Amino acid sequence: MPTRKELSIPQRTIMTPGPTEAEPRVLRAMGAPIIGQFDPAFTDMMNETMQMLRELFQTKNRWAYPIDGTSRAGIEAVLASVIEPGDRVLVPIYGRFGYLLTEIAERYGADVHTIECEWGTVFQPEEIISEMKKVSPKIVAMVHGETSTGRIHPLKEIGEACREQDALFIVDAVATIGGCAVKTDEWNIDAVIGGTQKCLSVPSGMAPITYNDRTAAVIAGRKKVERGIATAADGQMLSDYRPITSNYFDLSQLEDYWSERRLNHHTEATTMLYALREGVRLVLEEGLEERFRRHRRHEKALMAGLSAMGLDLFGDPEAKLPVVTCVQIPQEADGESIRSMLLSQFGIEIASSFGPLQGKIWRIGTMGYSCRKENVLFVLAGLEAVLIRHGVAVKAGEALQAALNIYDHQAATGVLS
Numbered sequence: 001m002p003t004r005k006e007l008s009i010p011q012r013t014i015m016t017p018g019p020t021e022a023e024p025r026v027l028r029a030m031g032a033p034i035i036g037q038f039d040p041a042f043t044d045m046m047n048e049t050m051q052m053l054r055e056l057f058q059t060k061n062r063w064a065y066p067i068d069g070t071s072r073a074g075i076e077a078v079l080a081s082v083i084e085p086g087d088r089v090l091v092p093i094y095g096r097f098g099y100l101l102t103e104i105a106e107r108y109g110a111d112v113h114t115i116e117c118e119w120g121t122v123f124q125p126e127e128i129i130s131e132m133k134k135v136s137p138k139i140v141a142m143v144h145g146e147t148s149t150g151r152i153h154p155l156k157e158i159g160e161a162c163r164e165q166d167a168l169f170i171v172d173a174v175a176t177i178g179g180c181a182v183k184t185d186e187w188n189i190d191a192v193i194g195g196t197q198k199c200l201s202v203p204s205g206m207a208p209i210t211y212n213d214r215t216a217a218v219i220a221g222r223k224k225v226e227r228g229i230a231t232a233a234d235g236q237m238l239s240d241y242r243p244i245t246s247n248y249f250d251l252s253q254l255e256d257y258w259s260e261r262r263l264n265h266h267t268e269a270t271t272m273l274y275a276l277r278e279g280v281r282l283v284l285e286e287g288l289e290e291r292f293r294r295h296r297r298h299e300k301a302l303m304a305g306l307s308a309m310g311l312d313l314f315g316d317p318e319a320k321l322p323v324v325t326c327v328q329i330p331q332e333a334d335g336e337s338i339r340s341m342l343l344s345q346f347g348i349e350i351a352s353s354f355g356p357l358q359g360k361i362w363r364i365g366t367m368g369y370s371c372r373k374e375n376v377l378f379v380l381a382g383l384e385a386v387l388i389r390h391g392v393a394v395k396a397g398e399a400l401q402a403a404l405n406i407y408d409h410q411a412a413t414g415v416l417s
Ligand SMILES: *Cc1c(COP(=O)(O)O)cnc(C)c1O
Pocket: 018, 070, 071, 072, 073, 097, 143, 145, 146, 147, 148, 172, 173, 174, 175, 195, 204
């Protein structure tokens, strides 16, 4: 018997590295009526969104617009549009999402070189730069915030080295955008991919990207397909025809849609654009610096609470990603049973992990709208109770006091930590 009950979604507290709880104002914006994608009211909104995205990405780039699809759609659009078969791409891997960059680049025919460091650590910039000298890549692609290991990678030195060697620097900032500083221009990043469902607290389904003239020139240097007809770009011969192999992810066609040319490509995801515009508006209203400070504030309280409970944090503290905290699962404990009781008894979701870290750590996100005092206190209280229920020895009653101490100290002195 098919069920025709009304949709009923349970109340949850989401403390994972995405999707995060959506901003209530974003959800309200999504209830706005649908209008046509060439309606001036809509194209004005497209332009406003582009302008707000430039501020979010801290860039003067002409191109800043969303790709329709989840975050990896943004990654795939950038890589599909710049990679030609045989191009050399260097991917420094320090967690799962480095493998995603590798896989997508390989699918577009790149000659991919990888280096990998132990999960939970990051590279010294010199390690990457010396590999660049060996490989001479056309592109260096890497992750800014690795949600799988809870680490953040410094990018400035690598950006400089890419300019010196004339390589394109492409960065997956899906997890960091809106939660940690992503300084596109200052760090010499040629193309950045963001995500909606993490620190922007917009539902999953769009990937804001930005790229500079260096990237745009690589894209323009290829042969173009315009409205299904091959055209020669830059006076090249059509026999030298090498268009972007994806239609959906062809940034040259998307430029024609997002620029004043307004050539039709796909039907813009109307409601998601309302959501993105509202989400980015909220970020800018809070202020980038204040928003990053808020993320650090709650991170500190969460970390203090977890440590006071007697749990060990995972990974190199120097490279900790402020918006994801990784906790070692106590030796005697069944991590999945604890996670599932946390959900069934408290309605709290935290994340497990992948690959070499599976069964070893939990990952707790403090991202966007989920990153609030009551959520931090609730996850500490819930986790403590569930651990005790599982017979794990914790220092009962310490976690909330430690977190409250951090909040009180911050309130009194304005100093984090
Ligand atoms: C979540 C995430 C992605 C993948 O995003 P999807 O929306 O699932 O496609 C990519 N990179 C990083 C660093 C992420 O954290």
